Amino acid sequence: MPTAPRPAAPAPPPTAPSLTERRKAETQLEIARTAAALFAEHGTAVTADDIARTAGVALRTFYRYFxxxxxxxxxxxxxxxxxxxADLRRLAGEPDGPPVRDVLEQAARQALTPSDERAAEALRWTRGLLRVMRDDPALRSVWHRVHHDSEEALVPVLAGMTDGGPLEVRLAAAAANTAMRVAVETWAADDAPDAPEDGPAELVVRGMRALTAGLSGLDRRRA
Known part of the structure; x- marks a missing residue:
């Protein structure tokens, strides 16, 4: 039979990743950087053995991770x-901050504006990868899976920022995520020399404004 709801127990504080987990994540990211550079330079002819050898790991180690x-x-x-x-959560936590729409734009612009040379290099590798993906359904599948996961992760963040209902929150997450994806894809497909207005950071803001224009809940913050 139904019972009265009980107060939820307080959530335990987040546990910091162990040293083993951090090392595993670092190894995965280093292999990923190597793979992206090889795919961008050599296309789909790259093999798992090529990636493992260039990354300095055994092939069995590669397949342990991927x-x-x-x-x-x-x-x-x-x-x-x-x-x-992370930027979105930080901006959302600022007291008396701007409307959700502005927070989304600011976080998206920051995410696509490299803060150092390593970040700029990663963005260049992503551009090369996206060009290779046009002829590789398996790589495209990875790209779309990453963005699907990002949209799901965005929903609770937006739900805590806006007083819009579930539908509006889902639409906002889909619109913001799509703006990010399409901005990077459009930038990657452009063979012309980069101009500031055609960079991914500017493209994502234009896309975000177009796709979220009808979502009035983004004009205010949850009290």
């Missing part, structure tokens, strides 16, 4: 997503 050669680029693609969500 099922396929295409899966190996996922950690690199996910880095930008994690940074975007």
């Amino acid at each position: 099922r396929t050669k295409e899966d190996s680029v996922a950690p690199l693609l996910a880095v930008g997503v994690r940074q975007w969500l």
Whole structure:
């Protein structure tokens, strides 16, 4: 029979990753950087053995972390997503901050504006990867999976920021995520020399404004 709801127990504090987990993540990311660079330079002819050898790990180590050669680029693609969500949470936590719409734009712009040379290099590798993906369904599948996961992760973040209902929150997450994806894809496909207005940071803001224009809940913050 139904019972009265009980207060939820307080959530335990987050546990810091262990040294083993951190080393595993670092190894995965280093393999991902190597794979992205090789794919960008040599295309789909790259093999798992090529990636493992260039990254300085045994092939069995490679397959301990990744099922396929295409899966190996996922950690690199996910880095930008994690940074975007981290910036969004930080901006959302600022008291008396701007409307959600402005927070989304600011976090997206920051995520696609490299803060150092390593970040700029990762963005260049992503551009090369996206060009290779046009002829590789398996790589495209990894790209879309990363963005699907980012959209799911974005929903609870937005739900805590806006007083919009579940539908509006889902639409906002889908719109913001799509703006990020399409901005990077459009930038990657452009063979012309880069102009500031055609960079991914500017493209994502334009896309975000177009796709979220009808979502009035983004004009205010949850009290």
